[in-house]
Amino acid sequence: MEYKDYKVWKIEVKNSVAWVTIDNPPVNLINMPFLEDMERFFNQVKADDDVKVIVFQSADPEIFISHFDVTALTDFPETPEPAAAELQGWKKYFMEFRTLPKVTIAKIEGIVGGGGNEFCLSLDMRFGAIEKAVFSQTEAAVGIIAGGGGTHWLTRLMGRSRALEAMLGLMPYSAKMAERYGWINRALPADKIGQFVEILANSIAYVSAETIAIVKRSVVVAEEMSRKEGLLEEGHLFAIAAGSGESKGRMNQALDAGLQTREMELGPKNRLEELKKLFGDNV
């Protein structure tokens, strides 16, 4: 499938990974062209069986995504509508990333705030470049809130105390602090984050599309179902996964290759040593 004629996103697919470069000068604002590209991309990639992983990155070396276009927010009616019955528009797409049966990753190497940060929070994973990424969620300064899912995601990811600090303290956060708060998966040195995300994305793309879908479903189950119901459903998902012909092939191939021999079982330690050579204390 070809991804062309996007306005402010550039999309390249390589080895089942879609690399999306956001290029919306001068400050990578979330404005109409951004949202149109997002909606179009979401619907296109959803139907693209060749894509298993989507990585978002920025063409701007200093700014990942600034925030939502504030000029579009100044004419809300003084008497608000009651809560809607269904999520709509861009917020709907933000939330649908959560259940999309593909893995979405933000590689954040610059400033990200407001709605830009909410976009990142709605993706599956976030990595931040040390000394370059700067995180903030400062809508409160201008009287609004993180209404694109930010209040939800921050509270779930980092707990109420850190979420309130982030949303009301009007402070910027370094990549390392963002990792400590659970805002991002991990902070990585700026000269290593590209290599790390590439290894991770290709590693995920080694997993079959069916298994990726089942693992994402299992996390949604863990988040949404009661404990007992969820654990029973997890067993059912396991049975679906284990019963597939491809899985049996992969298991038998691994056994033939020496799985469960001592040499093979020491593999993770050796792999960790390799990764330490590349990424030091960041693995």
Add this chain to the structure above:
Amino acid sequence: MEYKDYKVWKIEVKNSVAWVTIDNPPVNLINMPFLEDMERFFNQVKADDDVKVIVFQSADPEIFISHFDVTALTDFPETPEPAAAELQGWKKYFMEFRTLPKVTIAKIEGIVGGGGNEFCLSLDMRFGAIEKAVFSQTEAAVGIIAGGGGTHWLTRLMGRSRALEAMLGLMPYSAKMAERYGWINRALPADKIGQFVEILANSIAYVSAETIAIVKRSVVVAEEMSRKEGLLEEGHLFAIAAGSGESKGRMNQALDAGLQTREMELGPKNRLEELKKLFGDNV
């Protein structure tokens, strides 16, 4: 509004921030005078539109709050009453801090344990001084439990494994370890924590009272509603916030000042550099 004739709390309001100094020698115990001051303060500050942020600190350089007065706990009936229908007394106030439309902060520069720690957990944010703050939750040593909300807060903030360790291991935790466990927002050098909390409190006080109330409400929504219902309610809260005249004024003022120009959008990076000069790796 004046806050005078408190017994063991001293309250000073400056720039919409109430600084509450706990001064209950010899060990800052939670006893009747403490609880009477708390109840009185809670009801007074609730109605005080001039206060947006409340910071708790200790007059004792070594002890923040020791714990609940154990002499009051030794005459519980052997046959316990069934669970009550409503929270009562001090536990009710502990929990009402959670929904109070003002921000509460504990600046912890000494030992805090038992009910003192539960008091801190019931506030919105906690900061701990490195080498001075010491956290513990060791009721189990004398056969009781963290019944003032501690079992709830610790489990939510740090997960079951660390909560069980904290409540059954009878160990003290340094500020840095408390940060790593999610027990506090952040550990800060003892000679910097005062300045940090002052910057943070004043920064929050820059936010309008209405917006603070809506952000706190949005976190309660994220904690209590189902995902879908909560996200729809977040949209409604956003519309309330964005529709207010003050918010429109703030947004337009920010746009006039250059919001969405490149120079302005690089602001968070510059602000982070300033904060790094003050607080090093702690931002």
Add this chain to the structure above:
Amino acid sequence: MEYKDYKVWKIEVKNSVAWVTIDNPPVNLINMPFLEDMERFFNQVKADDDVKVIVFQSADPEIFISHFDVTALTDFPETPEPAAAELQGWKKYFMEFRTLPKVTIAKIEGIVGGGGNEFCLSLDMRFGAIEKAVFSQTEAAVGIIAGGGGTHWLTRLMGRSRALEAMLGLMPYSAKMAERYGWINRALPADKIGQFVEILANSIAYVSAETIAIVKRSVVVAEEMSRKEGLLEEGHLFAIAAGSGESKGRMNQALDAGLQTREMELGPKNRLEELKKLFGDNV
């Protein structure tokens, strides 16, 4: 109670702590002998009033538990059964550790992955040896998922973003990274982890069996009940704990020994200094 004639587990009880050494060469696989020992041990220890704490360790210096025996997984039917109505077999025991009124601890000094990691996740606490423990959850590589509770525990402990990374990224994690992700309670130097876990286990064993049971129950309450219902139940559990004769004895003993005097209340700071001498920055 004697624990003898186990096949691949060796059990020694000392000061109310059961030390279970897993010794299932060549790679400490979870196979039928392991599961038979687990079921037998669970039912025996459940009825053993002399045991308050259970510590799991490995006889293999490089491998804690490798994973579930994959040869047992290759014959799942292609058409999966619907979700079961009740947890069964080993998964039932994994989950019953959660509510067992004793504390379970994994002292992980080697490689642990797959079902071995799920076994650890189902215990109350996990500690990992720096430079020796290696964590992974890579079932997805062979087309299956962490169906022994892993998708549940990882999502709860570290949030959706890190859980998805762990389950789909096929990467190994060091003990320090595992601590940062919330996968384990704490990483400790390899030459100190034994002493640390021994101090912790003995410290927990100082708590009465009744109090341990009530604290574990209170965490289950915090996880499962709604906030209000849970807080009311916490009050009820507190009343049960405080009303017991043993608790009154322990409280009065502590008061007689000087509790609430300044000297005694500075105890946690002194204890932390002692622990720092042993464990440096790891307390």
